[in-house]
Amino acid sequence: MKRKVVAFLSLAMSMTLLFSACGKSGAGGAGKDLKASEVIVAVNPEKLPPTATNRKDTIVIGFTAPEGKFNPIYGGTIDDSYVTELVFEGLMSNDVQGNPTGLVAKKWEISEDNKTYTFIINKGIKFSNGEELKAKDIEFTYTALCDPKYDGPRADAVEKLAGYKEYNKGDAKTVTGIKVIDDYTISFTLTEVKAPALSGDFGYGIMCKSYYTFEKGNVAKLKELFLKPMGSGPYLFKTYKAGQEADFEKNPTYWKGEAKINKLILKVTNAQTAIQSLSAGEVDIDRIGTSPENIQMLKTSGFVNMQLYPANSYGYMGLNLKDEKLKDVKVRKALIYGLNRKGFIDAKYKGYAEVCNSPVSQVSWAYSDDVTKYAYDPAKANTLLEEAGWLKKDDGFRYKDGKKFEIHWMTYKGSKYVDMLIPIVKENWKAIGIDVIPELMEFNTLCTKVYDEQKFEMFNMSWSLSIDPDPSGIFSAKQAELGGFNAGNWINPESLKLMTAALKTTDTNERKKLYGEWLKLFTEDVPYILLDQSKEMWAVSSRVKGISLSPYIRFTYQIAEAELVVPKAK
Structure with missing residues (x-):
């Protein structure tokens, strides 16, 4: 939702709404307090490997899948926003x-x-x-x-x-x-x-x-200047190697004073390599999926601090409401009833994530869980599909007007999150008669197909949200145009009315009431299959000082004051 961006996240993009892959994002939740922040301090900060200590004037920060739209009014992914910020x-x-x-x-x-x-x-x-x-x-x-x-x-x-x-x-x-x-x-x-x-x-x-x-x-x-960004920020853009890294040098004329770190590299990492790169000292800061295993591996390194906080974000599966079979709200409800979201989240995060029931972060003043929850219920899913005219045949799949119920799901490569989600979705939906066909691609390709072309049936991503809970930054009619965020074309008259009314009042209590009504409408109409709400975790090498992250503060806000030090034994 737009406060505003990353989501994340800015207008600087602090104030922007951004979309991102879920593979490296943190999660927190079930059995834990989503609203609590936590710092896990490195036990042996001086154990830095030579790879890190020899890199005296350069900080390396991991990021995932930049599109290369390095312009403040065009960038839509959280990774592109790091560059522009x-x-x-x-x-x-x-x-x-x-x-x-x-x-x-x-x-x-x-x-x-x-x-x-x-x-x-x-x-x-x-x-x-x-x-x-x-x-x-x-x-x-x-x-x-x-x-x-x-x-x-x-x-x-x-x-x-x-x-x-x-x-x-x-x-x-x-x-x-x-x-x-x-x-x-x-x-x-x-x-x-x-x-x-x-x-x-x-x-x-x-x-x-x-x-x-x-x-x-x-x-x-x-x-034409996407790859030649020039602004007034703390760092100067130097080079970009697609799929590898973006390089920066400090801006000697920065109006607040030169950054303390001379060079900065945003290095492309993924779920398979991120912890290894941190432990080897090749990367100083990276966002890591929050799980007991990941926390333990980072603790083992001895020199990595972990900062955990409530994520201002949520994961979801987007549906194209222009698709004939997905226009029917009974079908959309069947899809969410027929998916064991809690089973997936518990298996993936082992106590570090909750099912997302409401498309607004729990850190927001507008948050409400007074909405339809859609607990896993295959029987109800089957009933809804029957009512919608999708009937099972001997092969176990459903058909209507001679067409088999197939759903093509576009998703992205290189993500443990996706790797675990795929078999659960296929198995759960096959059980209710739907054949799921995953189509894996590079994240940038997925963004193009979803937002620039709107050529998809279903996809999954996560939203890094703005501070203000205004959802019109995603779900307005204008955002349904090519290039906008409302790629699924959910244009509900009552939704537009509620969003407009909430924008026109400065009374927070009245806005909260209106957004409460909007959240109920959203969950009843199911334009998304909401997945998880989480804590985010950032791993920060003990040689980096001055970075303190939280739901509304990103490393780009503090980077000019950050510095590299030689940790000492306690």
């Missing part, structure tokens, strides 16, 4: 509680009618090409989001701007709701109140106008 900075960020804080913006004012946001920006912020960041660059960035040819997932940040429709659909040369007052002051005027605007819409990294410039309608020029 290192290179770009937005007007706003957030503190550990999720409250909005200024970044490029030094101060801000909100009009009495809650429709106009005026930002005064810090002087002396420079892009890495030497140009000073000014209001015109902010205007350029947000006007790009309004472009009629913009096909990324962030349009919801500008749809309520005065003049958006005239610019996006008409011949207007500018967006009237964006006003440059002077070099260091800019205002944004909305057509209606939008409760999460401050924390949700003003964290996207600011692009340098002279570097990224394009004429209206030619926004594709931004894509």
Whole structure:
């Protein structure tokens, strides 16, 4: 849901909603307190292998599956967001509680009618090409989001701007709701109140106008610079080797002062190699799936600290509601009743995950479990399929109008999570007469097919969520367009009504009530098969100081202050 992103996660992407693979994400839950954080301290911090100690000026951080869309208004995966957050900075960020804080913006004012946001920006912020960041660059960035040819997932940040429709659909040369007052002051005027605007819409990294410039309608020029990102953040992007790593050097002109670590490498790891790479000292920081086995292996290394906290995320299987068989809500309910989600989660995480019953994190003020739970019930699943006209034949599978009930499930390679999920889904759904055909592919290919092309029946991913629980960042009608996050095309009139009403009120209690109604509607309509809610775990080498992660704080927020040290024996 969008607060805003990663989900995760930013608008800087702290404030953005992001999608990711589940293979390396942490989990926490059953029998444990999902809301509790925990730090497991390394018992022998001085046991660092030479591979790590000899890498004196470089930090290596693991990531999984970047798409290579290294642009703050296009990147949709959590891994792409790590790159953009290192290179770009937005007007706003957030503190550990999720409250909005200024970044490029030094101060801000909100009009009495809650429709106009005026930002005064810090002087002396420079892009890495030497140009000073000014209001015109902010205007350029947000006007790009309004472009009629913009096909990324962030349009919801500008749809309520005065003049958006005239610019996006008409011949207007500018967006009237964006006003440059002077070099260091800019205002944004909305057509209606939008409760999460401050924390949700003003964290996207600011692009340098002279570097990224394009004429209206030619926004594709931004894509030509995906692999040449240039901003005002703490690190400079140097090179990217697809499937291997992205390399950075500290920005010597960073306005807050040079980063303490000279070089940074984002290295591609996976569930099979991540712990080994950490234990060998080849990687300093990585996100690891939370399980007793993984915790014990990391403890054995002696020098790895573990930070566990409630994840602002959830895992799910997305359904294409344009597909004829999946249009029927009885079929969708049968699928979720017919899947032993708890059995999968318990087997995979052994006490470190809970079944997700509500598409909002338990750390959110909007969380509610007053929804339909869908406990595993094959008998009910069979009844629903019969009612929907899908009848079993002698081969054990169901047919309707002469067509066998097959469901093609697109998923990604290199994930223990997926490897365990596949046989459970196939077995559970075969038992109710459905033939599941998994189609494994690279994560980037999956993202393209799901979001850019919407050519799928079912897929699985996880959402790294925004701080604000607004779900319109995923489930609005606009997001159902190609490139948007509502790839399954769940466009429910009551859902749209509730989301709109919640956006128009600044009363948190009223918003919570509206979101409670929305959560009930979502679970009754089953546009997703919700899977797990979890704790996230990050392994951090004892040679890294200054990184303290939590649901709303990512390593990119603290990287400029982090440093490498030589641990001493206790």
